[in-house]
Amino acid sequence: MASSVAQKRLFHEYKNLSTNPPEGITAGPVTEDDMFHWEALIQGPEGTPFDGGVFAAELKFPRDYPLSPPTMKFIGGGVWHPNVYPNGTVCISILHPPGDDPNHYEHASERWSPIQSVEKILLSVMSMLAEPNDESPANVEAAKMWRERRAEYEKKVRDEVKKGLGL
Amino acid sequence: MDPSFDLPDSTDWLATPLSLLAPFESSLRCQVCKDFFDNPVITSCSHTFCSLCIRRCLSAEGKCPACRSSDQELKLRRNWAVQELVDAFMTARPSVLDLARKETVRLSQGEADTGKPAQKKRKVDHFDSEEAQVPGTSSQGRRTRSQGLNSSAEQRAAPQVMPEIVEDSHDDEEYVPDGLVSCPICYRKMKEEAVFPHLSVHEREEEPAFQTPTKPTSFGSLQVPSQRGFTVTNKQPERLPAINYSILKDMSLRKKLRDLGIPDWGPRQLLQRRHTEWMNLWNANCDSKNPKSKRILLQELDIWERTQGGHAAMPSAFGSSNNVMRKDFNANEWSTSHDDDFRRLIANARQKSETEVRSTIPGASVSSSEPAEPQAPQPAQQRPAQQQPAHQQPAHQQPAHQQPAHQQPAQQQSARQQLAQQQLAQHYAHQQYAQQQYAQQQPAQQHPAQQQPAQQQPAQQQPAQQQPAQQQPAHQQYAQQEPAHQQSAQQRPAQQQPAHQQPAHQQPAQQQPAQLPVNGAHVQLQPGIDANHVIDLS
Amino acid sequence: MTEEEHSLNIPSLLTLAVVSYFVLRWFFKRDDGSAGGGRGRGRGNAVDPAQVEQIAQMFPQLSTRDIMWDLQRNGGVLQRRQRGSSQGVDWKLYVFADADKNPPPSFQPPVAIPSTNTPPTQTTTAAPALKADGQDLISRGTPSKTTWSQNKEERQQLLQKRRDDMILAARRKMMQKNQGDAQ
Numbered sequence: 001m002a003s004s005v006a007q008k009r010l011f012h013e014y015k016n017l018s019t020n021p022p023e024g025i026t027a028g029p030v031t032e033d034d035m036f037h038w039e040a041l042i043q044g045p046e047g048t049p050f051d052g053g054v055f056a057a058e059l060k061f062p063r064d065y066p067l068s069p070p071t072m073k074f075i076g077g078g079v080w081h082p083n084v085y086p087n088g089t090v091c092i093s094i095l096h097p098p099g100d101d102p103n104h105y106e107h108a109s110e111r112w113s114p115i116q117s118v119e120k121i122l123l124s125v126m127s128m129l130a131e132p133n134d135e136s137p138a139n140v141e142a143a144k145m146w147r148e149r150r151a152e153y154e155k156k157v158r159d160e161v162k163k164g165l166g167l
Numbered sequence: 168m169d170p171s172f173d174l175p176d177s178t179d180w181l182a183t184p185l186s187l188l189a190p191f192e193s194s195l196r197c198q199v200c201k202d203f204f205d206n207p208v209i210t211s212c213s214h215t216f217c218s219l220c221i222r223r224c225l226s227a228e229g230k231c232p233a234c235r236s237s238d239q240e241l242k243l244r245r246n247w248a249v250q251e252l253v254d255a256f257m258t259a260r261p262s263v264l265d266l267a268r269k270e271t272v273r274l275s276q277g278e279a280d281t282g283k284p285a286q287k288k289r290k291v292d293h294f295d296s297e298e299a300q301v302p303g304t305s306s307q308g309r310r311t312r313s314q315g316l317n318s319s320a321e322q323r324a325a326p327q328v329m330p331e332i333v334e335d336s337h338d339d340e341e342y343v344p345d346g347l348v349s350c351p352i353c354y355r356k357m358k359e360e361a362v363f364p365h366l367s368v369h370e371r372e373e374e375p376a377f378q379t380p381t382k383p384t385s386f387g388s389l390q391v392p393s394q395r396g397f398t399v400t401n402k403q404p405e406r407l408p409a410i411n412y413s414i415l416k417d418m419s420l421r422k423k424l425r426d427l428g429i430p431d432w433g434p435r436q437l438l439q440r441r442h443t444e445w446m447n448l449w450n451a452n453c454d455s456k457n458p459k460s461k462r463i464l465l466q467e468l469d470i471w472e473r474t475q476g477g478h479a480a481m482p483s484a485f486g487s488s489n490n491v492m493r494k495d496f497n498a499n500e501w502s503t504s505h506d507d508d509f510r511r512l513i514a515n516a517r518q519k520s521e522t523e524v525r526s527t528i529p530g531a532s533v534s535s536s537e538p539a540e541p542q543a544p545q546p547a548q549q550r551p552a553q554q555q556p557a558h559q560q561p562a563h564q565q566p567a568h569q570q571p572a573h574q575q576p577a578q579q580q581s582a583r584q585q586l587a588q589q590q591l592a593q594h595y596a597h598q599q600y601a602q603q604q605y606a607q608q609q610p611a612q613q614h615p616a617q618q619q620p621a622q623q624q625p626a627q628q629q630p631a632q633q634q635p636a637q638q639q640p641a642h643q644q645y646a647q648q649e650p651a652h653q654q655s656a657q658q659r660p661a662q663q664q665p666a667h668q669q670p671a672h673q674q675p676a677q678q679q680p681a682q683l684p685v686n687g688a689h690v691q692l693q694p695g696i697d698a699n700h701v702i703d704l705s
Numbered sequence: 706m707t708e709e710e711h712s713l714n715i716p717s718l719l720t721l722a723v724v725s726y727f728v729l730r731w732f733f734k735r736d737d738g739s740a741g742g743g744r745g746r747g748r749g750n751a752v753d754p755a756q757v758e759q760i761a762q763m764f765p766q767l768s769t770r771d772i773m774w775d776l777q778r779n780g781g782v783l784q785r786r787q788r789g790s791s792q793g794v795d796w797k798l799y800v801f802a803d804a805d806k807n808p809p810p811s812f813q814p815p816v817a818i819p820s821t822n823t824p825p826t827q828t829t830t831a832a833p834a835l836k837a838d839g840q841d842l843i844s845r846g847t848p849s850k851t852t853w854s855q856n857k858e859e860r861q862q863l864l865q866k867r868r869d870d871m872i873l874a875a876r877r878k879m880m881q882k883n884q885g886d887a888q
Binding site: 004005006007008009011012013015016019020032063064066067097098113114115 | 172173174176177178181182198199200201202220223224227228230232233235470471474475479
Binding site: 015018019026028031032039041043052053054161162165166167 | 852853857860861863864867868871872875876878879880882883
């Protein structure tokens with residue numbers, strides 16, 4: 001099988017994330033036969049309603065990775081969050097290439113660049129869970145609740161976290 | 168891929184006493200490809216990348232990936248110093264890493280009783296002459312000798328800082344810090360009178376040194392094979408100019424590609440992307456000390472063609488991912504179309520590897536060593552569904568060429584596949600879309616033989632089966648799966664490490680993994696110190 | 706000033722080098738000496754009760770007799786593997802070099818079970834704590850530390866293990882928290 005720059009680079013990232021994993025993150029390919037499809041687990045950041053939860057997400061990498069960013073989607077239960085679409089797809093600036101900014105709100109410096117990495121994406125998503133970006137809600141309902149009825153939002157998130165863990 | 172596939176990485180140092188070399192090595196690697204710098208060039212914003220990597224970035228974005236300031240390919244300048252650093256480090260790396268790993272073992276095992284007196288003596292030898300030859304710039308004979316050092320002496324030296332090269336000649340045995348001069352070529356310090364004899368070494372070395380391959384194709388061996396046969400000597404190839412594609416008609420673009428000697432088939436988008444890739448390959452090659460022949464570049468273009476170009480997938484589905492399509496780039500559609508192709512590749516690779524795997528891993532032991540965990544023996548056809556969740560993979564898009572992998576006769580189901588499926592089944596046990604299949608197929612899982620009819624099921628049915636699973640509330644999944652999880656945690660050691668199934672030849676002799684009796688089964692602990700096993704990907 | 710410059714001259718540098726060489730040598734000697742000493746004790750065919758106890762604590766599911774059998778079969782040689790972890794915490798894993806058989810019925814522990822009798826307090830306190838987790842040293846220690854293998858299948862298993870552990874740990878924590886809230 002011909003291997004590409006993308007496969008090698010993803011292998012390096014996999015090795016790095018395995019031998020030197022950041023706190024609260026586990027990520028790797030579903031099977032090494034397909035380095036372009038990963039699965040990640042992210043711990044909910046402490047001190048937020050997501051605290052205690054573990055969230056599974058799948059990452060799909062394009063063939064020209066790292067020139068183009070991967071897509072990320074929470075699986076196994078929705079994540080109630082202003083920046084996560086109801087189907088689980090994550091909307092965060094680091095996953096958008098600089099040219100692609102339909103909302104014109106993201107700083108170019110926050111967006112995807114070939115020197116970004118899976119690790120940085122996952123860390124960004126962790127911090128996104130803690131601090132939603134209100135400017136371009138992917139889940140309008142959640143954004144509204146977060147803005148106007150914070151207590152209800154937090155309770156809903158906590159309930160989802162418990163449900164996600166089967167409790 | 169080979170089951171023992173691994174890539175050298177900066178993290179290799181982390182488990183050794185030389186863990187501080189990890190950031191060092193990391194800084195010798197390109198931030199884009201994570202490989203060692205290959206023909207490093209520096210941008211006008213002073214960031215260094217592989218020539219090919221930055222050219223690809225610039226043709227896609229026109230910006231430096233590190234600081235996002237605009238830059239042009241024309242402004243790239245070669246960075247010889249980094250190239251030399253990388254070359255020197257790559258030459259020294261295998262032996263240093265080997266030392267460090269042996270030291271790790273030594274530190275953990277303690278010194279061999281018999282080794283002590285001999286080691287002392289060797290250590291003296293080591294200081295006298297051998298250490299001066301550790302860096303690989305010296306001649307081949309010395310390298311061999313340095314490599315042939317007794318391992319205990321190597322172990323001794325590992326935690327110490329590699330001493331500076333003081334002299335190049337065996338005759339100069341005194342350590343005289345003062346009065347040394349630097350070689351004008353390699354900057355090694357040596358006595359003044361040693362410089363001129365030393366210079367002749369460089370003269371001899373000069374030819375081979377410039378033949379050094381720039382990619383670590385021979386990584387792991389100290390000897391760097393000459394690529395003389397493929398080298399265009401003494402003639403820098405001319406750089407290719409960028410083309411403004413918009414002013415070219417299809418016909419003239421095709422003619423341009425023909426003139427360049429690269430394939431001219433495919434739709435216009437592909438032609439442009441192919442030309443851009445060729446231009447990048449070509450111009451990056453111009454930055455090389457040791458340019459590759461056009462034949463090799465064409466091979467590299469062919470790899471690109473198979474992984475990203477016209478042979479990679481349905482061309483219509485993704486068109487250009489670099490320039491034109493970026494704004495309205497549909498990632499889902501894109502990955503869907505690519506996934507088909509990739510699964511075909513997987514299927515091919517799997518078929519290829521089966522014979523080998525079957526001979527080394529007896530299938531019976533895989534299934535028999537597995538405790539009676541309900542979801543363990545998952546049929547083969549779950550696999551594509553797991554790689555591509557049903558909601559993203561409409562049934563009608565499944566092309567026919569994927570079928571063979573899932574419809575293989577029962578006896579071709581390799582042990583490795585079964586193992587992988589078992590892992591995947593566990594892996595997905597907590598996820599929604601595995602649940603439904605699990606429920607449906609549970610009756611058939613009582614006996615492996617009964618699975619066979621199920622495997623003949625057409626793949627198109629799979630997405631349909633999985634659809635209901637998505638609607639199942641998450642908490643039910645977890646609740647139902649929890650007993651299995653608990654059980655698997657308790658029995659984990661036995662399942663996780665199928666010690667007996669490892670082909671013996673994969674384990675270097677001195678690193679025989681230890682075994683432990685746990686719960687009646689045996690756990691194999693991977694020492695994690697195997698020799699640097701590298702396989703060239705291409 | 707000149708004297709200070711002189712103090713940084715060759716003789717002093719050489720002295721420094723020699724001194725540090727001996728210091729380093731002493732340091733490593735000491736290290737090796739202690740390790741070798743421990744082994745020497747094991748060689749004498751007498752199983753060290755302390756070793757047995759230590760292993761019993763780490764692998765609560767093993768019987769003392771099994772441990773002694775393995776220790777004696779291997780001449781008391783334990784491979785001590787030391788792994789640095791990314792968190793900077795070192796841990797040591799005691800591994801039998803070659804243990805693939807259960808003790809035969811004829812096997813009599815050479816030590817008259819002092820290891821089970823002398824430190825009963827420790828074993829009884831440590832073992833239940835481990836059993837509450839349902840994990841021994843391998844399942845506790847391995848996933849977070851040994852996270853990379855040169856073998857593809859093992860890598861996959863290690864990754865899977867880390868994932869399982871992460872989910873189970875979160876579940877356990879959440880259940881404890883819920884119980885705490887309920888009370």
